[in-house]
Amino acid sequence: MRLGLAEGDASEAFNSKYKYAMSRLAGVPAEELLPIAQKLLQEVESYRLSEHVAKLEEFGRPAVTEITRRRLLSVFKTRPLATEMEEVELIQRAWPVAEIPSPLGSSGGILEDIYQHTVRNYDWEPDETLIHLGFLTCSQAQLFRFLEEVTAPVVQTLDAQASLVADLNAHLQHDGFRLAMVGKVSGSPVYKVQRAVLGSPADQGISVALHAFNPDDVHDRWTAAVERRADDPRGAITLARTLLEDVCKWILDEAETEYPDTADLPVLYRKLAKVLRLAPDDHTEQTFKQLLGSCQQIVELLGSLRSKLGDAHSPGPKRAKPQPRHAELAVNLSGTMATFLVETWRARKAEAARTQSDNKPHSHV
Incomplete structure (x- = not known):
């Protein structure tokens, strides 16, 4: 009812919450589903639902293409994901690993796979780890969240941060985006992905x-x-x-x-x-x-x-x-x-x- 759907009786809900919800959602016009999902995300956390919502919101807007994503991915073939903390710690900051299923079917989810293949054994390169996390298919919002976390001053040394930002921007610029400095923390730059639109018509x-x-x-x-x-x-x-x-x-x-x-x-x-x-x-x-x-x-x-x-x-x-x-x-x-x-x-x-x-x-x- 809080989402604006028709109410029902208790027995229907207890029999099957899934059917209870689907029977009402099935009759909702498509254009009204997105606001319902957005309202639900204010009450619950769901990476799967938030990704669907983000991709719908991003449809028709300037996008980072698959070509650019693959080029961004190549940046991490020759460097560690983090230089000031453990890579697993960065991944947990940037990705909701508890909600991402294991690509290998592990009962412990993808986090168990990451520990197995990057800590206990090192047979996943950083770019492989990112592919398993969904780097190539995630929403643009999640992609930007990762890029902002991986370039954060708490994650990288100053030299590594400057080099990484320059390499990432070399690819992002082709789609009209850029990691721009938006402030400093303890003297170190903080970056956010922004549209690379210059200020004035002359610019x-x-x-x-x-x-x-x-x-x-x-x-x-x-x-x-x-x-x-x-x-x-x-x-x-x-x-x-x-x-x-x-x-x-x-x-x-x-x-x-x-x-x-x-x-x-x-x-x-x-x-x-x-x-x-x-x-x-x-x-x-x-x-x-x-x-x-x-x-x-x-x-x-x-x-x-x-x-x-x-x-x-x-x-x-x-x-x-x-x-x-x-x-x-x-x-x-x-x-x-x-x-x-x-x-x-x-x-x-x-x-x-x-x-x-x-x-x-x-x-x-």
């Missing part, structure tokens, strides 16, 4: 351009810089400079232009400006000369800002502390310049292709 426009240019190194650097603007201004400023260095090097490599391995950002930009014909001296129109000169100044200032306010060097007791607004300015300027360089390179390649086509001899019929 999204830059993201599209940089993803099309280089979806891995360059776009990853941009996304990381954007996410750190509010919580880690120093790190965001450092990434803003590194983003421009990445773009300069990628374009110079594509243009087959050599540069010293030790070249800093101003040197890289001046070389690239010649390749792209962006040096002020390459133009006679005064407005363009001023605009391109300002671009060069922005690049040089970003390099200087990173040295003064970024996290590449020790801040010292008297170093000015950047605020989120300073990081936002640096990151936005870097993203805008990076997009301008990428689009200019694309235009120069298109011009070269047209010129080459025009210079080819044409046969006449």
Whole structure:
């Protein structure tokens, strides 16, 4: 009755609770079943029911594909599940093992299997254990719960946590998700899976351009810089400079232009400006000369800002502390310049292709 179903008499309930419930649920329209299940889960714990509900709630929403799940799984082929606690302890934190049946038919459930094959004998690799737990078939809510637990600071050392988050994000980003830092506990980052949607239309426009240019190194650097603007201004400023260095090097490599391995950002930009014909001296129109000169100044200032306010060097007791607004300015300027360089390179390649086509001899019929 609390669930909104028809009442019945005591004898019917005592004869068979299953039939008692099914006789009423059978007459409920399909669209009303989900709210009933959600209400029931407020009173009882049932992993099986919660998984069905979660999968229905997730239907039609952005999803982590099976391909991405398998790639995420591969991350755990070469590393332990936990570095600060026993793996079984992590599994019990992240999965309701008491409610997951044994894939081998053990009377003690899957937890007995895990002890047998990862503690007493080590013949299940971490990725095999995750498959038996349902990593590839569980709801997205359960998948995210595991990813957040396995990257928790109580589970991983700082170095292992940073490496694991980077490797997982490299796969999650393809489906539009990301483990984002949402706070700190005792100085260690805490991560939650979030949609990798950048803040403003300008952010999204830059993201599209940089993803099309280089979806891995360059776009990853941009996304990381954007996410750190509010919580880690120093790190965001450092990434803003590194983003421009990445773009300069990628374009110079594509243009087959050599540069010293030790070249800093101003040197890289001046070389690239010649390749792209962006040096002020390459133009006679005064407005363009001023605009391109300002671009060069922005690049040089970003390099200087990173040295003064970024996290590449020790801040010292008297170093000015950047605020989120300073990081936002640096990151936005870097993203805008990076997009301008990428689009200019694309235009120069298109011009070269047209010129080459025009210079080819044409046969006449």
